[in-house]
Amino acid sequence: MSSTASQQSVRSMMRRSTLNEGDELNILTFCTHERYEQGLCKTGHNFYSMNHGKTWNTDYGLIPANYQEIDIVPWHVNFDLILCHTSCERIMTAKQIQQLFNIPILRHTHVLPDIRFDVSSQIASFNAIEVDHDSFISRYNMEEWGKNLSSTTSFIEHGIDTDFWSDGDSYDRENVCISVVNDWPNRDWCCGWNLWQQTVGFNSPDQLPIKVLGSSPGLSEPASSLEALREEYKKSSIFLNTSIHSPVPTVLMEAMACGCAIVSTNNCMIPEIIQDGENGLLGNTKDELRSHCEYLLNNPDEARRLGDNAKATIINEFNLDRFVESWNKQFFNV
Incomplete structure (x- = not known):
């Protein structure tokens, strides 16, 4: 030394x-x-x-x-x-x-x-x-x-910084399923790229209304700023998470703080945060996840209830x- x-x-x-x-x-x-x-x-x-x-x-x-x-x-x-x-x-x-x-x-x-x-x-x-x-x-x-x-x-x-994510303007929510993932096609093993495609019917006549953000060349670009990302969450009725092997995606918790209704896979730490039917809907197959998305797209009051409960979960337990x-x-x- x-x-x-x-x-x-x-x-x-x-x-x-x-x-x-x-x-x-x-x-x-x-x-x-x-x-x-x-x-x-x-x-x-x-x-x-x-x-x-x-x-x-x-x-x-x-x-x-x-x-x-x-x-x-x-x-x-x-x-x-x-x-x-x-x-x-x-x-x-x-x-x-x-x-x-x-x-x-x-x-x-x-x-x-x-x-x-x-x-x-x-x-x-x-x-x-x-x-x-x-x-x-x-x-x-x-x-x-x-x-x-x-x-x-x-x-x-x-x-989660609820002072930031729960703040900002209020918007009329679009009836759309938003997902936020970086390098998604190359991280199928943990982020569930194929499961997401099958769930939403990607590039098919039956495709659900979707919005994708994140740095995935050829698929999506990241939001221009955190404020812009917050705005996209707040404009979207549903946040769809198809992660397979991720402890808990931070973006899922950000979306909860912004009041999105959560539809997510039921694995890793996620069931410790999302109580099925209370502050989100859980499933592990493409049919379960798609059914949840379709239900919320057709029932905006229920989407709003789940989103409000998701926001309360973050404010009260994960602040x-x-x-x-x-x-x-x-x-x-x-």
């Missing part, structure tokens, strides 16, 4: 020994989902994001003032912890930095084991990498990786205040 790294390590240890809950932390991290990190920045801490692999795409959200992209670790900053989203090649970089600075690693896992490959070996490899604390985006996600709640394992469910409070508690526990 160089003398500079040694000095920085000592400074970080001394700083952590005097921290009180509510103090601003200096967190070394790596870029993940932009809107998720916007929510994280609401904790008020200082985030320094290593340009390693993915970098921030401003098409999906502006960079907050307390989030700084860096190419090298700044030696003048006394870091308090490393936040590594998901266990990919970046976790090994985090381990190297940890050895230099003697700071804890918090690994926060968004994804599920990839069902295209051997799941048991993925779980074994994941658990072979030791970190100071593991957290997950849901209990379901945690258990799929072979983990249980403990002093070093936790989960924090998504938080940003709860998310920020949970993250701040976790940061200081680590």
Whole structure:
């Protein structure tokens, strides 16, 4: 270890020994989902994001003032912890930095084991990498990786900025099924591209009224801004989600916050959020999903009831205040 790294390590240890809950932390991290990190920045801490692999795409959200992209670790900053989203090649970089600075690693896992490959070996490899604390985006996600709640394992469910998504102008809703997915045709295995085509009768005489947003060349373009995306949600009566292997699509929760009636597959964490017949309609086959869409297209009052209940679910159970409070508690526990 160089003398500079040694000095920085000592400074970080001394700083952590005097921290009180509510103090601003200096967190070394790596870029993940932009809107998720916007929510994280609401904790008020200082985030320094290593340009390693993915970098921030401003098409999906502006960079907050307390989030700084860096190419090298700044030696003048006394870091308090490393936040590594998901266990990919970046976790090994985090381990190297940890050895230099003697700071804890918090690994926060968004994804599920990839069902295209051997799941048991993925779980074994994941658990072979030791970190100071593991957290997950849901209990379901945690258990799929072979983990249980403990002093070093936790989960924090998504938080949606209801001040933003539930705000804005009100519109007369079009009788249309909106879906929002990036690179959809190439991600059929997790996002259900083929299931969606079969459900809506894509490019057939029986095609349902649809609207698709997201960066999928030849199919759709992303909304020009978050405000434009919010407007599209609010103009649409139904949000159709056909994900197959995704813990919970953030866009589904955004659409709920905007009052869309939800029609969705019934898998992963989704049934923990959507109660069939109460705040959405669930199904796993093309016939079930299409039947739900047709029913809501023909019954706008029921679509409105489900949409209002979906919005209330996000406001009451998955709001940003709860998310920020949970993250701040976790940061200081680590």
